[in-house]
Amino acid sequence: MNTSLLIESVRVRFPDAVSASHAYRGDATVVVVPKYVLEVARFLKEDPALQMNYLMDLTAVDYSTFGKRPAPAFFASSGVAVRPSPEIPDEDPWPGPPDQSRFALVYHFYSTTHKHRLRLVTPVDEADAQVDSVTSLWPGADWLEREVWDMFGVDFRGHPDLKRILMYEGFDGHPLRKDYPVNKRQPLIGPTN
Amino acid sequence: MNTLNDTSFLTSRLNEAIGWARKYSIFQYPFVTACCGMEYMATACSHYDIDRFGAGLPRFSPRQADVLFVVGTISHKIAPVLKRIHDQMADPKWVVAFGVCTCTGGFYDNYATVMGIDTIMPVDVYIPGCPPRPEMVLDGLMKLQDRIQAQHTTGNRPTRETRPDIFNA
Numbered sequence: 001m002n003t004s005l006l007i008e009s010v011r012v013r014f015p016d017a018v019s020a021s022h023a024y025r026g027d028a029t030v031v032v033v034p035k036y037v038l039e040v041a042r043f044l045k046e047d048p049a050l051q052m053n054y055l056m057d058l059t060a061v062d063y064s065t066f067g068k069r070p071a072p073a074f075f076a077s078s079g080v081a082v083r084p085s086p087e088i089p090d091e092d093p094w095p096g097p098p099d100q101s102r103f104a105l106v107y108h109f110y111s112t113t114h115k116h117r118l119r120l121v122t123p124v125d126e127a128d129a130q131v132d133s134v135t136s137l138w139p140g141a142d143w144l145e146r147e148v149w150d151m152f153g154v155d156f157r158g159h160p161d162l163k164r165i166l167m168y169e170g171f172d173g174h175p176l177r178k179d180y181p182v183n184k185r186q187p188l189i190g191p192t193n
Numbered sequence: 194m195n196t197l198n199d200t201s202f203l204t205s206r207l208n209e210a211i212g213w214a215r216k217y218s219i220f221q222y223p224f225v226t227a228c229c230g231m232e233y234m235a236t237a238c239s240h241y242d243i244d245r246f247g248a249g250l251p252r253f254s255p256r257q258a259d260v261l262f263v264v265g266t267i268s269h270k271i272a273p274v275l276k277r278i279h280d281q282m283a284d285p286k287w288v289v290a291f292g293v294c295t296c297t298g299g300f301y302d303n304y305a306t307v308m309g310i311d312t313i314m315p316v317d318v319y320i321p322g323c324p325p326r327p328e329m330v331l332d333g334l335m336k337l338q339d340r341i342q343a344q345h346t347t348g349n350r351p352t353r354e355t356r357p358d359i360f361n362a
Contacts, residue, residue: 167305168270175304184304187269189276190313 001049001116003028009049010118014040023092029119031095037105037122038132044109044118045137052109052118055134058144060124060152061104063097065178098123103154105131124154133159151176208344215259215285216341217247219334222258222282224275227265229292232324241327246334255281260337266294267307279314285344287317287337291330296321 001009003023010030011018017036022029032040044052098104101123110117124131133156134141145156146165153174156162164171168188173180185192223233236243243249252258255278267275279288290310293299296319298308310316317340320333 166270180304182303185269186304187307188273190272190307 001114006050006116006118009047010040010044013043013047020095021092022094024094027117027119029121031098031121031123034122034124034131037120038134038137040120041107041109041134041137044120049114050118051111051113054110054112055138055140055144056108056110056117058105058107058134058141058148060148060154060176061097061106062102062152062176062178063104064102064126066097100125102126103129103152105148105154107134129153130155130157132157133162135159150174153177209342212342212344216338219246219248219260219337219341220250220252220258221248221260221262221289222253222255222278223251223262223264224278225262225264226267226271227292227294229265229294229324232327232330233262233264233291236327236330241331243331243334246331246338248334255279256283258282259285260287260289262289262291263295263310264291266299266301267310268305269307270305272307272313275310276313287341288314289318289320289333289337290316291320291333292325293321293323299323 003026006028007018007021007023007030011021014032014036017032017040018030019033020031030040044050103124103126105122105124107120107122108117109120122131129152131154133145135145135156136158142160143165145159146162148154149156149159149162150164150166151174163169167175170188171186173184223230223237225233235241237249237251248260255261259282261279261282263275279286288310290296294301294306295310298306300323302308307313318333318337320329322329325333
């Protein structure tokens with residue numbers, strides 16, 4: 001199934017859930033309202049035409065400082081193009097970060113049967129950082145959701161054992177949040193810096 | 194060992210003999226956490242022949258080891274484990290910081306990484322490099338042998354005044 005068909009099939013099935021979509025160089029993305037995530041995910045997995053039986057990745061983005069300071073342009077003086085060539089058409093461009101929400105959860109699905117993939121993005125508010133867990137559909141989501149909880153502090157409703165996976169017990173805060181101080185150290189032993 | 198640091202002829206000869214015996218029977222404990230481990234393995238294999246330094250037999254129990262090789266990035270999460278292994282080793286013991294991450298933290302400057310293992314335990318020999326070449330590891334091993342010969346265990350550092358011979362060598 002090609003990108004436009006993928007997006008269209010989700011849109012037709014969930015007209016209220018899909019708030020935006022875009023496709024770039026063969027990668028389709030649907031932006032879904034948070035409360036529909038589990039429903040849409042179940043549809044993606046169980047629909048015979050889609051059969052997304054493989055959750056490739058689940059991660060999050062903190063957009064709180066996005067666009068507020070210039071990006072460190074590592075390649076600026078090297079002659080390497082940092083933007084894609086204008087000769088490559090981008091008719092369905094990225095709509096930009098979610099307006100209000102601080103975080104975005106990103107799911108990458110793949111179908112080993114149909115060999116197609118789809119990215120699902122859902123905006124998550126800081127005040128109500130809670131999303132339904134998809135561990136009931138893909139058991140592999142267990143550790144991925146624990147990692148998102150550990151690094152970003154996004155809560156997953158219905159997760160069997162939501163606890164830190166990378167950092168240790170007693171670690172305070174979520175280190176990949178943009179407001180985590182870059183110099184803050186919380187060692188278990190030894191000096192603080 | 195302080196009782197052996199006498200100036201009399203017999204004890205100083207005995208001192209040298211013990212140092213000589215120890216420096217050619219280095220039983221290492223490799224604490225390998227990251228990519229430097231590949232370089233450690235390359236050095237430990239037959240091509241570089243560390244058996245000629247008597248360091249050919251790694252021991253995987255801290256109770257049987259003399260030298261703790263800390264190879265690779267140490268995170269704050271693993272730091273208590275490393276400290277405990279160091280505590281479990283019998284005296285006399287030595288510590289080698291292998292690779293720049295163990296020396297200073299390397300290019301990691303973040304919430305996860307220990308900024309040099311000498312913040313949590315004494316270190317005898319630093320081998321910087323990312324990763325260090327085997328020649329550098331062998332050089333560090335020979336420097337460690339010099340220290341063992343001089344009977345300076347970890348925490349008991351030689352100074353220019355106490356051991357002019359090794360500083361001027």
